[in-house]
Every structure is written in C-alpha cells, then in structure tokens.
Amino acid sequence: MLQVSGLYGGYPGFSVLKDVSFSVETGELFGILGPNGSGKTTLLKMISGLLTPNQGEIFINGQDLRNYSTKELAKITAVLPQVASEVFAYTVRETVSLGRYAHQRGWLGRTDAHDEKIINEAMALTGVEIFQDKLLHELSGGERQRVFLAQALAQQPKILLLDEPTNHLDLSFQKDLLDLLKKWTREHDLTVVSIFHDLNLASLYCDRLLLLNEGQISAIGNTGDVLQRERIREVYETNIDIQPHPKVPKPQMILRPDEDKVKPLKINESIFKKTKDYAELTTPIPLKVMATSTVGARIGWCERFIMYFSDEPFGKDEAIVMPAKSSEMMRHGTYQDIFIIASTGRQDDGINLWFFVNGIISDEAFLQGIVAASEERALVAGRSSGGGIVIASVQKGESITGELLAEYIRKGFREIAGVLLNGQ
Numbered sequence: 001m002l003q004v005s006g007l008y009g010g011y012p013g014f015s016v017l018k019d020v021s022f023s024v025e026t027g028e029l030f031g032i033l034g035p036n037g038s039g040k041t042t043l044l045k046m047i048s049g050l051l052t053p054n055q056g057e058i059f060i061n062g063q064d065l066r067n068y069s070t071k072e073l074a075k076i077t078a079v080l081p082q083v084a085s086e087v088f089a090y091t092v093r094e095t096v097s098l099g100r101y102a103h104q105r106g107w108l109g110r111t112d113a114h115d116e117k118i119i120n121e122a123m124a125l126t127g128v129e130i131f132q133d134k135l136l137h138e139l140s141g142g143e144r145q146r147v148f149l150a151q152a153l154a155q156q157p158k159i160l161l162l163d164e165p166t167n168h169l170d171l172s173f174q175k176d177l178l179d180l181l182k183k184w185t186r187e188h189d190l191t192v193v194s195i196f197h198d199l200n201l202a203s204l205y206c207d208r209l210l211l212l213n214e215g216q217i218s219a220i221g222n223t224g225d226v227l228q229r230e231r232i233r234e235v236y237e238t239n240i241d242i243q244p245h246p247k248v249p250k251p252q253m254i255l256r257p258d259e260d261k262v263k264p265l266k267i268n269e270s271i272f273k274k275t276k277d278y279a280e281l282t283t284p285i286p287l288k289v290m291a292t293s294t295v296g297a298r299i300g301w302c303e304r305f306i307m308y309f310s311d312e313p314f315g316k317d318e319a320i321v322m323p324a325k326s327s328e329m330m331r332h333g334t335y336q337d338i339f340i341i342a343s344t345g346r347q348d349d350g351i352n353l354w355f356f357v358n359g360i361i362s363d364e365a366f367l368q369g370i371v372a373a374s375e376e377r378a379l380v381a382g383r384s385s386g387g388g389i390v391i392a393s394v395q396k397g398e399s400i401t402g403e404l405l406a407e408y409i410r411k412g413f414r415e416i417a418g419v420l421l422n423g424q
C-alpha cells in the first residue's frame with residue numbers, strides 16, 4: 001500500500017531524514033517511534049505530500065506520490081495532525097463535514113444524503129455527535145482531538161496518517177480510539193501510519209514499528225524485535241526496564257525513577273524479631289517477592305513477613321504469613337548476600353524457607369531461586385517436603401544472576417537450615 005524508499009530531506013538548509021526506506025501493507029497499523037526531534041513529523045509530512053523530499057520516492061497504491069493531484073491524494077489519504085492551537089469558528093458537524101470535501105462533485109461542494117450518512121457514522125464512532133452543534137473552541141483538547149479523527153474517518157481514506165493521536169486523550173479514550181482504529185484497519189482495509197510517543201500503547205496496538213533516531217532508521221519490525229531494552233535505552237537515553245504485559249504477549253516499558261539518596265538497605269538479623277508466639281521481619285521499604293505462603297502468596301511487593309507459632313490463625317493485612325512449629329524450631333543467618341530464615345512447619349514434614357536477597361535479581365532469577373530452594377529442601381530431607389518458600393529482594397545494589405542465586409540458596413540452606421531437617 002505504501003512504499004518509501006531512500007528518503008532524504010527536511011527543511012531549507014536543514015536536512016532531517018537520511019536514507020529512510022520501509023513499506024506498509026494494506027490493513028496494517030504501523031507505528032513510528034523516536035525521541036523528540038528525530039524526524040517523525042517530517043516523515044509523516046512527506047508521506048502526506050506536505051513536504052517534498054530532496055531525494056527518494058514514495059509510492060501509494062503503486063503510484064508515485066508526485067503523480068497524484070491534491071484532490072486525488074485527499075481522497076485516499078487523511079491526516080490527523082498534532083492538535084493545532086488555533087481553532088476556527090466552525091461547529092463540530094461542520095468540521096467533520098469538511099472530511100467529505102475531496103469526495104464532493106461540482107464546484108458548489110454540497111454534501112448529499114450519502115455524505116450525511118458517512119458524517120453521522122464518523123461522529124457516532126468517535127462519540128462526538130452529542131456536541132455536534134458546539135463550536136470547536138468550546139470543546140476540551142481531547143474532545144477536539146476526537147472531532148478531527150471523525151473528520152479524518154469521514155474522508156474514508158485508504159491511508160490514515162496520525163501524529164500522536166492519543167495526545168490530550170484520557171485513559172479510556174486512548175483505549176477506545178486505538179481499539180477503533182485497530183478494528184477499522186481490519187474491517188475497512190484501512191492502512192494506518194501513526195506516530196506514538198507512548199511506547200507501551202504502540203506495543204499493544206501496532207502490527208509493526210519503525211524507530212527513528214536522528215533522522216535514520218534505528219530499527220524496524222515486529223514490536224518485540226524493535227522494543228529491545230538496550231536499544232530503547234540508547235535511543236531515548238533513559239533507563240527503562242521491559243516486561244511482558246500480564247494479559248497479552250506484548251512487551252511493556254517501565255520507567256525507573258532515579259533513586260533517592262537513601263542509605264543502602266541491608267536485610268539481616270538486626271531487623272528480625274522473634275518472640276515465643278511469632279517471628280517477624282518488617283523492612284523499611286517494600287521488597288520484591290515471589291512467595292508460596294499460606295497467606296499472602298504472591299508475585300509482587302511486601303514489607304512484612306510473619307511466622308506464627310500459636311494455633312490461632314495470625315493475620316496481618318498485606319503481610320506474608322506462615323504457620324510454624326515453635327520458636328525453637330527456627331534458624332536464621334546470612335550466607336553471602338542472602339539473609340535466610342527457616343522453620344519447621346506446623347506439620348512435621350514441612351520446612352518454611354525465607355530468602356532475603358541483598359541485591360537485584362531478575363524475574364527469571366526469582367523462579368530459579370524458588371526451584372533451587374524447593375529441590376534442595378527435598379534433596380536434603382530425602383523426601384518431598386512441604387512448607388512455604390519466600391524469595392524477597394531489595395532490588396538495589398549489585399545484580400545477582402539466577403545461577404549464582406540458586407547456588408547461594410542451595411549452600412546457604414544447607415549451612416543454616418539443614419540442621420532443622422535432622423531435628424536439631
């Protein structure tokens with residue numbers, strides 16, 4: 001549908017794009033990403049015919065862009081620019097009607113019943129029909145954005161070019177707009193090329209992405225291929241983490257604020273409290289945890305960890321809680337970077353194991369830790385032993401690999417907790 005090849009150009013005396021080539025298929029939702037000033041809008045302006053490249057070619061529907069008349073081009077491409085601050089004295093309905101301009105025959109440019117039907121549909125889809133008689137300047141930024149989208153849809157284009165379409169929209173309208181675009185691309189063979197600043201939305205909705213950096217293509221391809229941690233860090237010069245979305249197989253970028261200048265946190269016996277009824281470790285900041293406990297099992301964050309010895313269930317909001325046999329049947333100590341607490345469970349065959357990691361570990365390392373603890377417990381006990389396991393990490397300081405963590409857990413467990421298994 002759209003082929004861009006060897007594009008160079010920009011503004012008088014200032015070249016922006018350097019050798020940009022890509023193609024977009026019919027029905028694709030194609031995202032353009034890149035830091036401020038990387039050339040995204042310049043590229044979109046060239047595709048929409050607003051800016052002439054110095055070098056290179058753009059083909060739409062197999063035809064060179066230079067061979068289209070303005071009116072022909074307006075019939076097949078619609079542009080939703082970054083919201084302009086100047087707003088003319090048009091009503092919402094009049095603004096949406098302008099989308100039909102390129103399709104009207106004759107110089108009078110009147111809309112007919114067919115045009116009216118399409119205008120009404122576009123307003124209904126974008127939810128702007130309720131204020132169709134209002135003037136544009138009486139609307140909020142987000143409402144106006146939806147009016148311009150309705151105008152673009154009323155144009156019934158083959159290619160829709162969007163410059164940050166979700167700008168000014170609240171969370172639910174961002175989702176509604178992108179769901180709508182996604183549906184339209186599929187059902188109406190519409191091709192969407194859209195600039196995104198929000199990498200997570202681009203990841204969720206785009207079929208493919210193009211990442212621009214200083215006017216050049218840094219990466220192009222599927223979302224997972226383009227949104228690689230090191231590449232995004234380098235291009236955006238910022239510290240991010242990438243995690244899979246919990247419900248759909250798409251990567252999501254997570255910003256990490258600069259750390260406050262706090263004293264490095266060390267989890268050790270100085271914050272571990274033990275009475276005859278219970279043992280508790282409460283941390284000054286939440287720890288990242290993976291826990292298979294009786295109460296509070298989770299993958300998440302926690303700052304309160306409790307083992308209780310009484311018969312009465314012992315609940316504390318938000319805490320990870322496990323029943324244990326007695327304060328005597330409990331051991332603790334530090335091995336390498338890990339503070340370990342172990343206790344015999346309420347049932348004799350159970351061993352509860354808590355590992356507090358003074359370092360940074362990945363999600364995969366958490367899993368490796370759980371597996372290592374569980375295997376070692378069964379191995380040392382010589383039987384399949386129950387009980388809860390907690391891996392908790394301060395997520396500050398040095399990174400610890402999964403392999404190293406597993407080794408520390410195995411050795412630390414034997415050194416500090418193994419005695420419990422011998423009934424000592």
Ligand SMILES: Nc1ncnc2c1ncn2[C@@H]1O[C@H](COP(=O)(O)OP(=O)(O)OP(=O)(O)O)[C@@H](O)[C@H]1O
Binds near residue numbers: 011040042
């Ligand atoms: N009309 C113009 N005349 C001269 N230079 C311009 C003009 N418009 C943009 N530029 C410059 O061209 C470069 C690319 O701008 P462009 O608007 O394409 O970036 P962008 O990636 O869309 O940025 P943003 O994310 O900030 O919208 C920038 O350095 C910008 O200053």
